Amino acid sequence: MKAKILNSRQKKKMLDKLHKKYALDSSELRSLVFYADEREVWVAAECCLKQNLQDLNIQSIGLKLLSNGKPTIAAIQAFFKEADKTQLSEIEGKLFIETGKTNKKGKIMAYRDHPINLK
Amino acid sequence: MSDSIEHYLGLIYIQEAASMIAVEALKPQTGEVVWDMAAAPGSKTTQIAAEMKNTGCILANDVDRRRLNTLRFNLNKSGVCNCIVNQADATKLRCNMSFDRILVDAPCSNSGQIRQGYSEEAFTKGEVKRKSVIQRKLIDAAEKHLKAGGVLVYSTCSLTVEENEAIADYAVKKHGFSVEKIKSKINAHEGILQHRGEVFSDDVADSLRVYPQDNGADGFFAAKMRR
Numbered sequence: 001m002k003a004k005i006l007n008s009r010q011k012k013k014m015l016d017k018l019h020k021k022y023a024l025d026s027s028e029l030r031s032l033v034f035y036a037d038e039r040e041v042w043v044a045a046e047c048c049l050k051q052n053l054q055d056l057n058i059q060s061i062g063l064k065l066l067s068n069g070k071p072t073i074a075a076i077q078a079f080f081k082e083a084d085k086t087q088l089s090e091i092e093g094k095l096f097i098e099t100g101k102t103n104k105k106g107k108i109m110a111y112r113d114h115p116i117n118l119k
Numbered sequence: 120m121s122d123s124i125e126h127y128l129g130l131i132y133i134q135e136a137a138s139m140i141a142v143e144a145l146k147p148q149t150g151e152v153v154w155d156m157a158a159a160p161g162s163k164t165t166q167i168a169a170e171m172k173n174t175g176c177i178l179a180n181d182v183d184r185r186r187l188n189t190l191r192f193n194l195n196k197s198g199v200c201n202c203i204v205n206q207a208d209a210t211k212l213r214c215n216m217s218f219d220r221i222l223v224d225a226p227c228s229n230s231g232q233i234r235q236g237y238s239e240e241a242f243t244k245g246e247v248k249r250k251s252v253i254q255r256k257l258i259d260a261a262e263k264h265l266k267a268g269g270v271l272v273y274s275t276c277s278l279t280v281e282e283n284e285a286i287a288d289y290a291v292k293k294h295g296f297s298v299e300k301i302k303s304k305i306n307a308h309e310g311i312l313q314h315r316g317e318v319f320s321d322d323v324a325d326s327l328r329v330y331p332q333d334n335g336a337d338g339f340f341a342a343k344m345r346r
Contacts, residue, residue, distance in 0.1 A: 031174075032200055045201035047150065047176040055213040056178075059187055059204040063195060077129055078198030 003042065005049065006034040014041070022071065028079055032062070041066040043075075129196035134162045136305060137231070137329045137339035141224055141274040142166040144301040144327075144343040150175045151219040154264060156209040156257055159186030161193035163224055168199040177202045178216065180209050210256040212264070220270045221261045225254045225286075227277035231338025234331050247279050254286045262294045267346055271296065274341040278330065280314040287326050287342035288319040296344035298322040306333040310342065 006014065011034045018024040032043040044062025053061075065075045120126060120133060142163050147153050147170045158164045158179035167177055179194070179202050181187050187206055194202055228247050229238065254275070261271050273290065275282050287310065290296045298310075298320075310326035312319050326342035 043200055045174055045176060047152065047174065048201060048203050051152070051176055051178075051203070052215045053203065055215075056203070057206045059206055060191055061203050062200045063198065072195075074195035074198070077196065078200075 003035040003037045006036060022080060024080060039068050040064060129198055132165050132197060136334060136336040140303050140339060140341050141222060141272055143303060144341050145220050145222050145270060145272045147171050147220050152176045154178045154218040154221045156180050156223050157226060159190040161190040163222060165193055165197040165199060168201055171201060173201050175201055178205055180205045180207055182208045210260045212260060217266050218264055218269060219266055221265050223257045223261050223273045225257055225275050226250060227275035227282050228279060229276055230278045231276040247281050251281050254282060255289055258290045265346055269346055271344045272341060276337055276339055278338045280311055283340040284310045284319050284323050287323045290344055291320045291322050296346060298325040299343045299345055300325045301327045301341055301343050303327060
């Protein structure tokens with residue numbers, strides 16, 4: 001694996017940044033290992049990265065959290081308590097988290113804990 | 120239900136009732152290392168991940184690259200973080216990993232899905248025989264990587280004895296597995312012990328056979344085995 005595993009300080013820094021930027025509740029992410037290459041950040045259960053993976057033809061490990069610094073759709077759905085068919089910008093994300101509203105029309109959106117009635 | 124926001128978010132996953140027996144029987148625990156040998160499209164893998172509370176490690180294996188894309192999509196959608204997606208022929212896996220539990224949800228003739236349509240190609244004797252050869256190879260590979268005391272669940276959505284009880288019997292006789300009873304809330308039958316002159320080990324009766332008419336769901340077979 002070419003990606004680098006982030007140490008605890010780097011991980012904390014990233015979680016703080018995500019909290020500041022997207023009001024992310026980091027509790028679900030604390031137990032996971034972060035690893036990154038130049039543009040992407042992945043999260044995985046620690047046990048996955050402890051395995052002897054040398055001879056495997058690995059397509060992916062864990063879940064891609066950030067791509068080019070922005071949360072991926074999968075991460076948004078899993079951790080960011082909101083969902084959309086497209087990724088939200090920082091402003092849209094903040095607006096949605098704070099008010100449950102978005103300027104985007106015709107998109108499916110929801111809080112994980114407060115499902116929105118589509119009708 | 121597939122239009123619900125919960126489904127879109129990956130909070131729920133829609134799966135045939137009978138198919139869920141396999142993971143129920145596997146009973147994966149938090150922190151364990153599990154191998155899903157033929158994982159795509161990921162229905163059972165996501166169920167395993169949920170049972171393990173996203174801890175431990177699942178090696179989700181499939182040979183077909185296109186099906187792996189579907190697998191990854193479903194894993195991502197469900198927020199699965201404890202999974203390694205690997206493209207390989209599970210019968211030829213080259214790695215030193217050993218597993219607490221292994222699910223062999225084997226490729227089969229799909230005859231249990233007869234309610235959903237009929238495929239003449241899948242039901243030929245030749246095709247069933249070809250699949251049963253692969254199924255035996257999967258059992259052999261699983262045996263090599265299973266920890267002592269580990270659990271192996273063999274399942275198919277087929278109704279043919281050649282792909283089900285005959286394979287469980289092979290695992291018992293060749294590798295010394297013992298078959299354990301599966302507790303399930305859905306209507307089911309014991310494994311068949313005699314078929315066309317062939318007599319299977321008594322252990323095989325503890326496997327579980329579900330016909331489509333039993334629950335108004337697909338037909339299914341599962342055998343829970345332990346080393």
